[in-house]
Amino acid sequence: MTNPSKAKGTAWESLLVAYLREHHNPASHRNVQMGAKDIGDIDGYYLHALEAKAEKTITLSDYIAQANREAVHAGQPFGCAVVKRRMKGVGDAYVVRDLATDVRLMNRLRDMEEALQATAPTVWARYDAQHREAA
Known part of the structure; x- marks a missing residue:
């Protein structure tokens, strides 16, 4: 059973x-x-x-x-x-x-976005637009 x-x-x-x-x-x-x-x-x-x-x-x-x-x-x-x-x-x-985990995740996302925007702004803009449309 x-x-x-x-x-x-x-x-x-x-x-x-x-x-x-x-x-x-x-x-x-x-x-x-x-x-x-x-x-x-x-x-x-x-x-x-x-x-x-x-x-x-x-x-x-x-x-x-x-x-x-x-x-x-x-x-x-x-x-x-x-x-x-x-x-x-x-x-x-x-x-x-939990909030502590979410803050660590958001910090990582922020840091990676800033790094991508600084090194490849066109790529960052494309991904930003793509993910804004998905929301």
């Missing part, structure tokens, strides 16, 4: 992988569980250990602690949880991380 909670989690992970493959990284895939040294549920979300959550009761502090711990195990600089929204599609899920 299948555990319904495990089946729900597996289905959510599979939907996330399909979404990431289409919109972010075609090589995204589910990770094999590693026990105490788990590296996150999904690999291929750039620079992140991704923890997938599809639960009726949402406990953000637990999710973030788990994602941060698994980022260390995975050798990734950032951890996040992708939390399913009830009655919504994959693209409407919540991506959750």
